[in-house]
Amino acid sequence: MDKSVELVIELNGLHFSYDEKTSVLEDINLKVRKGERIGIIGANGAGKSTLFKLLTGLLTGRGEVEIAGTKLEKKTLCEIRKRMGLVLQDSDNQLFMPTLFDDMAFGPRNYGKSKEEAEIAVNKALGMLGIEELKYRSCTRMSGGEKRMAAIATILAMEPEIILMDEPSITLDPYNRRKLINNLNEMDQTLLIASHDLDMILETCERVILIDNAKITADGRAEDILSDKELLEQCHLELPLCFQQAMPYNRDSN
Amino acid sequence: MNRITSAMMELMSMDELSRDSSFVHARNPLAKLIVTIIYIVAVLSFDITNLTGLIPMVLIPVVLFSLSGIEIRVCFYKLRIILPLIIFIGIWNPILNRTSALDLGLFVLTEGTLSFLTLLLKSLLALMMSFILVATTGIDGICAGLRRIHVPSIIVSLILITYRYISLLLTEAETLVTAYTLRAPGQKGVHVSAWGSFLGQLLLRSMDRANELYGSMRLRGFTGEFHYADNDKIDGTDILFTLICLIVIVGFRIVNISRLIGGIFI
Ligand SMILES: Nc1ncnc2c1ncn2[C@@H]1O[C@H](COP(=O)(O)OP(=O)(O)OP(=O)(O)O)[C@@H](O)[C@H]1O
Ligand SMILES: [Mg+2]
Numbered sequence: 001m002d003k004s005v006e007l008v009i010e011l012n013g014l015h016f017s018y019d020e021k022t023s024v025l026e027d028i029n030l031k032v033r034k035g036e037r038i039g040i041i042g043a044n045g046a047g048k049s050t051l052f053k054l055l056t057g058l059l060t061g062r063g064e065v066e067i068a069g070t071k072l073e074k075k076t077l078c079e080i081r082k083r084m085g086l087v088l089q090d091s092d093n094q095l096f097m098p099t100l101f102d103d104m105a106f107g108p109r110n111y112g113k114s115k116e117e118a119e120i121a122v123n124k125a126l127g128m129l130g131i132e133e134l135k136y137r138s139c140t141r142m143s144g145g146e147k148r149m150a151a152i153a154t155i156l157a158m159e160p161e162i163i164l165m166d167e168p169s170i171t172l173d174p175y176n177r178r179k180l181i182n183n184l185n186e187m188d189q190t191l192l193i194a195s196h197d198l199d200m201i202l203e204t205c206e207r208v209i210l211i212d213n214a215k216i217t218a219d220g221r222a223e224d225i226l227s228d229k230e231l232l233e234q235c236h237l238e239l240p241l242c243f244q245q246a247m248p249y250n251r252d253s254n
Numbered sequence: 255m256n257r258i259t260s261a262m263m264e265l266m267s268m269d270e271l272s273r274d275s276s277f278v279h280a281r282n283p284l285a286k287l288i289v290t291i292i293y294i295v296a297v298l299s300f301d302i303t304n305l306t307g308l309i310p311m312v313l314i315p316v317v318l319f320s321l322s323g324i325e326i327r328v329c330f331y332k333l334r335i336i337l338p339l340i341i342f343i344g345i346w347n348p349i350l351n352r353t354s355a356l357d358l359g360l361f362v363l364t365e366g367t368l369s370f371l372t373l374l375l376k377s378l379l380a381l382m383m384s385f386i387l388v389a390t391t392g393i394d395g396i397c398a399g400l401r402r403i404h405v406p407s408i409i410v411s412l413i414l415i416t417y418r419y420i421s422l423l424l425t426e427a428e429t430l431v432t433a434y435t436l437r438a439p440g441q442k443g444v445h446v447s448a449w450g451s452f453l454g455q456l457l458l459r460s461m462d463r464a465n466e467l468y469g470s471m472r473l474r475g476f477t478g479e480f481h482y483a484d485n486d487k488i489d490g491t492d493i494l495f496t497l498i499c500l501i502v503i504v505g506f507r508i509v510n511i512s513r514l515i516g517g518i519f520i
Contacts, residue, residue, distance in 0.1 A: 058469045078477065086473055092425075093466035096418055098270045098392060109482030110475030138270055140425075158474060 006034040008068050008162055008190050009055065016047075016054055016061030024050050025061065026214040032190060039201030039222060040194040042211035043236035048194035049089050051211070052164045055192075056086050068161070082111055085155035089166040089194075091147040095139035100150050103139060107158035118157075125156035128183055144171040152180070162190045169197045198240040202226050210235060260428070267421070268332055268385065271324060272392035278322035279390045283399035283483070285492040289499040290387045294380045296507045302369045303355065306512040308376065314502060315382040322390050329385045336381065344373040393417050398480035407478035415468065422467070423460040430456055 009032035016025045024047045032038060040048050053059040055067070057077045065072040067080045085107075088094045097103040101122060108118040126132045131149050134142065139150055148171050155163060168184075169177045177200065184191060184204045195201055201208060201222065208225040210218040212235040218225050225231065227243050238244075272279065278286070293314060300308045319326050330337070351366030387396065393414060400410045430452060434444055444452055 053469075056473055058473070078475070081473055081475065084473075088466065088470060090466070093463055094470050096467050096471065097394070098267070099273055102392075102394075106471075106476075106482050107474035110477075112481070136273060138267070140267070140421075154474070 008032055008034045010066040012064040014061055014063035023214045028216060035190055037191040037205040039205035039208045046211045049166050052086055052166055056084055083160055084162045085158050085160035087152050087155050087165040087168055091151035094151040099136050100139055101135050104154050104157040121157045125153045129153050145173055148172055164192045166194050169200050198226055199242055202240050264332055268389050269392040271389040276323045278318055281495050282488045282492040283391045283395035284402050285496045286387050286391055287399040289496055290383050292500060293383050293503050296503050297376050297379045302372055305368055305372045307510040308372060310506045310511040311379055318386050324389055329382055333381055340377040344370045394483040398483035401480050411478045419464050422463050426460045427456055
């Protein structure tokens, strides 16, 4: 690995378990360079969401977490969270203010932006995702996909250096999913995306990490891992659609 | 159940109104907070049989409502779930206390009835005033105001999170009831045998969600301070607004306007 490139995330021997008995994550070692885009894949319950919570200090495990050269500790939490945004898997848990505008301004305002600066950031993020019409809508009265876009917008408005997205494309219609992919490809931030939408991962990430049995079982180029049918099937996954042979539709074949 | 939860949800979402703009919306949260607190204290301090003294106090929320552009109807509609409770609390007075307070010939006003009416009006006024505070300020603005008068941040965070938690609890209750009725067709309400697991689920689920939500707040820089809420400098208008309101409140509290006006005609 090229030493001159700045490391933004470094995990050393990270262990975590919810109940002290079964490990959810075991001996996780990971180095992420600035500007990298990484897809995190794995079956249901593999520990993707847990990993994201560990990275942002919502959960603490054994082992070392270092973000942009700063060790993750209680006293560095605030500084680290300022640089990192996490889109939660469940949008309902992400949105809590009366309107989307308030929700999006919440982060920037907390981090010291003035009302006007926050509004500029909010408008930029809304424009990027093309959801200006949701600006003053109440988040509790949005559709599932609208909430998804809204949740992503709240993080983009914070303009973090590192963005963690847990299932960003879930509940999005094809049009919005495509728009999201295009947006992700235009960003220059460091991106970590956990998803079962392997086609999206293939289009947006150059590197893929596969979690299985609490461990990182594969870490490499996206094309290599996502085209490895055997490996994927072992881990309850399946080739991305674009790698599957175009076959005539046949309901009886399986 | 579903009707009740939706009525409660509506009540909890009253701070959506705080996005509008009006003279009252534009006032500093702290100014409105002080006026509301003093008003409620003044209203509650009226003697239980002093209905005539209390009546002029109605003017203050009425004027504030019309200045804010929020219809009083909306307030009563949103409060519809609480109103029966108030009546229930006071309803015993006319039954228990039948001492005559005012003999009008045909109709005798008992002390019980008088105190019931006073109690009812007191609660209504306190509710109306709190409503206008939340509806024009938003819960976050109120919390910012509370912080400004140095209420400890842990207490203020608790108020904020409780407010959010109640809405969460209601959403979860609604979801659970829906899930239940979909699989128990033709049944009215939730069967007693399911109450235990139902309540347990409700508590666990809403606590989980509250935890996640709080996590999401912390991830976006929430540390118990309300920098994000509109809490601009207090300007001259705010001070004038507060002063006028306070003078009127204290005036109405000390001078019995009804009796004064009555005195002119008698
Ligand atoms: N709050 C919790 N308490 C106890 N166990 C939990 C909790 N949250 C998750 N788990 C367990 O930890 C494991 C990892 O969960 P996690 O949510 O990280 O999986 P995931 O990879 O995100 O799965 P999915 O693809 O379904 O989102 C699962 O076995 C799950 O049952
Ligand atoms: Mg997950």
